[in-house]
Amino acid sequence: MTGAILFANPANEGTFWFPPQASTGAEAVDFAYNFIYWVSVVSFVVVVSLMCFFALRYRRRARGELPPERTASHNTVLEVGWSIPVALTGGILFYLGAVSFLDSRSPPSDAYEISVKAMKWAWSFTYPNGHTSPNLHAPSGRPVRLVMSSDDILHSLYIPAFRLKQDVVPGRYTEVWFEATEPGEYQIFCTEYCGTKHSEMLAKAVIQTPEAFTRWLDEASNILDRLPPDEAGKQIFSARGCVACHSVDGRAGVGPSLLGIFGKTQKFVDGTTTVADENYIRSSILNPASQVVEGFNPVMPSFQGSLKDKEIDAIIAYIKTLK
Amino acid sequence: MTATTMPMDTSEPTYLTQARGALSWLLTLDHKRIGIMYLVVTSASLFLGGVFALLVRTELLTPGETIMTHDTYNRMFTLHGAVMVFLFIIPAIPAAIGNFVLPLMLGVKDVAFPRLNLASFYVWVLGALVLVASMYMSAIDTGWTFYAPYSTSKAVGSATSVGTSAMGAFILGFSSIFTAINFIATINKMRPLGMSWFKMPLFLWALYATAIIQVLATPVLAITLLLLAIERAFGLGIFNPALGGDPVLFQHFFWFYSHPAVYIMILPAMGIISEVVSVFSRKHIFGYKFIALSSLAIAFLGFLVWGHHMFVSGQSPLMSIIFSALTFTVSVPSAIKVFNWLATMYKGSIWLATPMIYALAFIFLFAIGGLTGMFLGTLNVDVHLHDTYFVVAHFHYVMVGGTLMALLSGLYYWWPKFFGRMYSEAGARVGAVLVFIGFNGTFFPQFILGSRGMPRRYYAYLPQYQGLHMLSTVGAFILGIGLATAFGVLVYAAFRGRRAPANPWGANTIEWQTASPPPSYNFHDQPEAGDPYDFEGWVYDAGTDGYVKKPAVVA
Ligand SMILES: [Cu+2]
Ligand SMILES: [Cu+2]
Numbered sequence: 038m039t040g041a042i043l044f045a046n047p048a049n050e051g052t053f054w055f056p057p058q059a060s061t062g063a064e065a066v067d068f069a070y071n072f073i074y075w076v077s078v079v080s081f082v083v084v085v086s087l088m089c090f091f092a093l094r095y096r097r098r099a100r101g102e103l104p105p106e107r108t109a110s111h112n113t114v115l116e117v118g119w120s121i122p123v124a125l126t127g128g129i130l131f132y133l134g135a136v137s138f139l140d141s142r143s144p145p146s147d148a149y150e151i152s153v154k155a156m157k158w159a160w161s162f163t164y165p166n167g168h169t170s171p172n173l174h175a176p177s178g179r180p181v182r183l184v185m186s187s188d189d190i191l192h193s194l195y196i197p198a199f200r201l202k203q204d205v206v207p208g209r210y211t212e213v214w215f216e217a218t219e220p221g222e223y224q225i226f227c228t229e230y231c232g233t234k235h236s237e238m239l240a241k242a243v244i245q246t247p248e249a250f251t252r253w254l255d256e257a258s259n260i261l262d263r264l265p266p267d268e269a270g271k272q273i274f275s276a277r278g279c280v281a282c283h284s285v286d287g288r289a290g291v292g293p294s295l296l297g298i299f300g301k302t303q304k305f306v307d308g309t310t311t312v313a314d315e316n317y318i319r320s321s322i323l324n325p326a327s328q329v330v331e332g333f334n335p336v337m338p339s340f341q342g343s344l345k346d347k348e349i350d351a352i353i354a355y356i357k358t359l360k
Numbered sequence: 361m362t363a364t365t366m367p368m369d370t371s372e373p374t375y376l377t378q379a380r381g382a383l384s385w386l387l388t389l390d391h392k393r394i395g396i397m398y399l400v401v402t403s404a405s406l407f408l409g410g411v412f413a414l415l416v417r418t419e420l421l422t423p424g425e426t427i428m429t430h431d432t433y434n435r436m437f438t439l440h441g442a443v444m445v446f447l448f449i450i451p452a453i454p455a456a457i458g459n460f461v462l463p464l465m466l467g468v469k470d471v472a473f474p475r476l477n478l479a480s481f482y483v484w485v486l487g488a489l490v491l492v493a494s495m496y497m498s499a500i501d502t503g504w505t506f507y508a509p510y511s512t513s514k515a516v517g518s519a520t521s522v523g524t525s526a527m528g529a530f531i532l533g534f535s536s537i538f539t540a541i542n543f544i545a546t547i548n549k550m551r552p553l554g555m556s557w558f559k560m561p562l563f564l565w566a567l568y569a570t571a572i573i574q575v576l577a578t579p580v581l582a583i584t585l586l587l588l589a590i591e592r593a594f595g596l597g598i599f600n601p602a603l604g605g606d607p608v609l610f611q612h613f614f615w616f617y618s619h620p621a622v623y624i625m626i627l628p629a630m631g632i633i634s635e636v637v638s639v640f641s642r643k644h645i646f647g648y649k650f651i652a653l654s655s656l657a658i659a660f661l662g663f664l665v666w667g668h669h670m671f672v673s674g675q676s677p678l679m680s681i682i683f684s685a686l687t688f689t690v691s692v693p694s695a696i697k698v699f700n701w702l703a704t705m706y707k708g709s710i711w712l713a714t715p716m717i718y719a720l721a722f723i724f725l726f727a728i729g730g731l732t733g734m735f736l737g738t739l740n741v742d743v744h745l746h747d748t749y750f751v752v753a754h755f756h757y758v759m760v761g762g763t764l765m766a767l768l769s770g771l772y773y774w775w776p777k778f779f780g781r782m783y784s785e786a787g788a789r790v791g792a793v794l795v796f797i798g799f800n801g802t803f804f805p806q807f808i809l810g811s812r813g814m815p816r817r818y819y820a821y822l823p824q825y826q827g828l829h830m831l832s833t834v835g836a837f838i839l840g841i842g843l844a845t846a847f848g849v850l851v852y853a854a855f856r857g858r859r860a861p862a863n864p865w866g867a868n869t870i871e872w873q874t875a876s877p878p879p880s881y882n883f884h885d886q887p888e889a890g891d892p893y894d895f896e897g898w899v900y901d902a903g904t905d906g907y908v909k910k911p912a913v914v915a
Contacts, residue, residue, distance in 0.1 A: 054811045066740045070811075073738060077731035084698060084727050088720060091705040092712060095641070101900030103642060104709045110644035110893070115703075116696065123695040127688030130738045135681050138739035142677045190510045191607055193672065193747060197813030200744040206608060206674045207509060208601025224822070228747040228815040230503050232510060233430050236818035 051198075059223055059244070060199035061216040065137035067200070072133065076126060141201065144214035148182035151175065155185065155192035155205040156338050157291075158234035159278025160225065168258040171276045172241045173225060175217060176250040182214040188338045193229035196242050204229050217244040233291065234281065261347050270355025273348050282337065285359050292337060293330050299357045304331040318353050374780065374877040389474035390880055394481055395460030396778065401485065402456055403847065405447035408492075410840060412440035417802070417836040420829050423821050433819040434501035441504030442495060442525075446532055447488050449763050450621060453628035454574075455484070455539055457770050458567050460778060462543060464871035464878065465561050467552040467887040472545035480538035483531060491528025500525050503817060505618075508599035508610040512591055523592050526585040533578045536624075540574035543567055552870070555889035561869045562651055562892075566631025569655040573620045573627075573662065581617035584610070608674050615666035623662040625759060627655055629766030630697055633719050636769050637701045639867040640716035641708030644893040647700040654693035661690045671742050680739060687737040694730055698723060713865075714788040718769035721796050725761025729754060732807065747817075750810025753803045761799060768795070768846055775850055776864045780877040781857030782905075787849040794842030801835025861906025866898045872907075 051057045054074075055067060095104070151173070152163045163169045175181045185194060187207040194213070195202040203213040227238035245253060260269045274280065282292035298313050306329045311317050320327060322344065325337035344352075375392045378384075385393055415436050419426045428436070459477065463470050471477050494500070500522060502511040511522045547568050551560065560568075587598050588610075597603030599610040638645040645651065667675060667683030701723060710716070732754045736742045745751060776782055805828040810816075814825045821829065863872040869892045874883050890897070898907040 051812065054808065056813045062740075066744050069738055070735065070741050070744075073731075073734050073741065077734065081727050081731060084702065085724055087702050088705065088723055091702065091708070092710050092720060095705065095708050095710045097642070097709040097711040100711075100902075100905075102709045103896070104707055106707065108643070108707045109646075111647045111649070116647050116650050116700070119699050120692050120696060123692050124688075126734075127691050127737075130734055131685050131688050134684060134738035134740045134742070138671075138680065138684075138743065139677060141740065141743065190513060191507060195747070195813070195815060197744070200740070202672050202743050202746055204673050206601075208606065209674065211674045224813070226813070226815045230507070230510070230817040232501065233434065235434075236430075236815075236820045 056197035057219075057221075057223070058198065058200075059217055059219050059221065060196075060201065061218060062137065062141050063198070063200045065133075065140070069130070069133045069137065073130060141213070141215075144182040144212065145180045148180035148214055149176065150182050150184060153183050153185040153194060153205065154188060154343075155194070155227070155238075156188040156278060157190070157231060157281070157336065158227070158238040159281040160194070160227075160238070160240045161276070161278055164254055164258075166254065166258055168254060169276060170257060171278060172243050174243045174245065174250060174253055174257075176247040177217045177220050177244050179247060180214055180216045182212060185211050185213070189336075190231055191229045192227045192231050192238065195226045195228040196223055197226070198223040199242070202228060217242070220244050220246055220249070237281070261351060266351045266354035267358045268355075270348075270351035270353070273344075273352055274355055277340070277344065279352075289332075292333060295356050296359050299359070303328075305329055306331050306333075315353050318356055319349055322349055322352065372875075372879055374875070375880045376779070376877055378880045387478075389470070389478055391463050391470050391474065391477060392460050392778075392878065392880075394477050395456055395458070397481060398451065398459055398484075399456040401488070402448050402452045405443055405488070406452070406843075409440055409444035409448055410843065412436050412443065414836060414840055416440055417833040419819070420821075421833050423823050423826055425820075430819045431499070431501060434817075435495075435499055437817060438501050438503050439492075439495055442491065442500075442529075444759075445504055445621075446491060446529055449625045449759055450536065451484065451539075452767050453632065453763065453770065454543070454567055454570055454624075455480075455535075457632070457767070457774060458543065458628065459539070461774060461871055462546060462564065462567060463550075464777070464874065464882060465564055465869050466546065466550055466555070467870040467873075467883055467889065468546070468550045469882050471542045472549060473542050476538050476542055480535045480542070483538065484535035487528050487531030487533075487535060489528075490531060491525055494524035494528060498522075498524065505614060506588070507614070508588070508591075508605070508607045509601060512588060512600045513602075523589050526588050530582055530585045533582050536574050537578050540571035540578075543571040544575070547571075552886060552889045558649060558652065559889060559891065560652075562634035562645065562648070562655075563628075563631035563869075565652040565655050566627045566629075566634070569659040570624050570627045573624050573659050577617045577620040577624075577663070580613065581621075584613040584617065587613070608670070611670050611673055612666070612675075615669045616663075619666040619669065620659075620662045622755075622758070623658055625763050627658060629722070629763045630655070632766045632770040632773070633701060633722050634697070635867070635869065636715045636719040636773055637704050638893050639773075639865050639895070640711045640713060640719070641705045642711070642866065642895050643704055643708035644891075644895075645700070646703035646706075647696070648893070650696050651700050654696045657693040658690060661686070661693070665690060668737060668742075671739060672746050684737055684739045684742075688734075691730070691734065691737075698727060698730075713772075714783070714785060714792060715769045715773035715865075717789065717792045718765050718772065721792065722762060722765040722769060725757055725765060725799065729757030729761055732757065745810055747815055748810035749806040749814045749816055752816050753806035753810060756803045756806075760803075765795075768792075771850060773865070774871075775853060776860030777871055777876050777878070779854040779857070780860050780875075781853050781855075782860045782864065783849050783853035783857055787852075788846065791842055791846035791849055794838055794845055796842075798835050798837070798839030798842045802832050802839050803835070805829075805831045805835070861901075861904040863898065863907045864905070866895055866900065866907035868892055868895055868897065 154161045161169050162173045185205045187205045191204055193204045199215045201215050203211050221244055223242040225240040225242055260272055282290055284290055284294045285296050287294045287296045301313050302310050303313050304310050323341045325339060326335045329335045375390055419428050419433050547564060590596055591598045597605040599605045599607055634645055634651055665687045667679055668687045671680045809825055809828045860876045862876050870887050873887050897910050899910050901908045
């Protein structure tokens, strides 16, 4: 494999150092980055060349050799003097960083608001009309404010193309905003370590033109009306992050696979059993800790209040089809 | 002057031959033996942490599963971090080299409290065993930062797991405080005649500043861990929001200790570099007072910047701004040191023996570590880089490129004093070159990964990052081979090396005025201290391949 392949960033993934630049705030970040980069390169080259030059030029030739002449062992003017550019650079960087940081933390008042929920190990994004999706859909050219909360532990929303990151903290709301410049699909990562599947807590930011976004939202919002219940259930199942813990192919993950569970007798950690009917599935979703399936930990969050009855009906219809 | 020029008197027992048998080591009160014991256990920790690191790097060779599962990976990087930080980097230089060298540099027989010194060693061993055993047995996978509420939620491991590991760190903290108190008392009370504060070797200034941080910061770690334990034991809401606590508070507590801890790790390293650069340039250290005071300045400022780990944690933007401003103040004393080292080399007589090679590697790598710190101190850039591989690369450049290089520099420098034997210069250079190449190969690609958005602590990653990850893994193995070579050369030298003269480098700090290795009581007579960086009193003696005091001119 050649060096070029190892080092190059695929063309659609940005430049050598950066991911693509797709928000209004990204430019200021890259500007500051590049500024520091060149300050660093110059400082580094100066320090290391002096070091190498001295090491070669003043190399000791015989073991007993002393320096040819005595040079000063201190010089206050010089020593105070060379701290000044360091302090000045620090001042400039602080200013550059703080201005654009404050900007990124002060959403414009007319921003479109999307609420973000993080849970082990999925994201869900809820729009003003109540619709929820597993990927972040947003219009381009319009400020979008994200109001974020977590159901369990710390997570962090990171969209490299927007140079945006904010921890999501249980027990409080955190907020951040962006204005996307280019329609496209951008990667979302979780960057606060959150256990087993931290590295799979991924999503996409799907940026569309405002018209396309509105169309998408209208269509996506009424799947319960548009689709038969089991198909709608399938979509909700993935949209609400159930897939992060439950497979539908028989392989156990963090939670049991839901393949063929409907109608089967389930055993619980406290030794009791129940036949998995509609009521059982409903209570598993709303009150998961009440009956914990044998061999698993009680880590499933409750969906009480966040899934509507009709959505639960659809999920049940979907689970029935898993045979 | 008998002590100073005494040739190797084979009839006189050294601290190594004074008493024999395991018990004479295990129960010793001799600071030199305790230093060697610390060296053994911290090197073992480095080896253990290194094995975890190689396992982690091997797993990251491919985007999906390579050799282990998610959960195993998460445990491996947690073990790697905890072992390296708590058991290796924090204690290595002060407890191992510091213990051996500090009393010798002061020309005294031992530290102020020899029994406390031995106690701190055993407390350390106990803490290390508790930490590693509990982390292993209860499968801790929280990362070495133990962030709440993941670390306090009951679903992790068994009900007490994080509690016992925290207990391990808690015990280690006591060991650290004991050693620090001992060093402070020794330096305050036992400096020899003629050694005023500003005649002290810079390594002692560094150890002194470090000890102050240890005494002031470590209790905060203890309090944090205690609160964590109380929360788990009694369900009292402190950090866990489910109980009404605040997880961001945990981060404040944690970094209030752990940021100063970064300086516990790097200050002693800088002290070593100041000694080595001056001795191997055979020139008075440039700007002595600025270097000495910059150690204190760093120790002080180090307490005011912890919030720069938390720019995106949810702390208020105003706080982030204040912390960013304070962070840049640390760059001044750090830069001062680098400039002073360069100025020391200017018009010196530079001898590129292995300690100096590591010192130059230190300056090279620490410059990168420090400069990349500016990216992270700058608020908006940090938002992009926080918790990515850029941060991983940055702190490895500081911790490994800084502390580990300085440790190796110091070990090669004082090895003749430790064991009375010289190492093989050729073998040592091969090791140094491998370490340097391997280190840069491992960590430089990580800067690029991080800039491109690769988050840290990821078991699986997107395919576009694979090339750089592979490079990094190859580098890690070269680094591993380099370190094995470097340590192999030292161990071989300790047993088989050529006999070392009392002062192989022509240094003027007091430890070089006694035999190599020193007798148990260190010095025949209380030596007098002069300017530690005035080398003109020593001349090269081809017979012993060392330096001897210039015969006094009789008027
Ligand atoms: Cu997460
Ligand atoms: Cu995560």
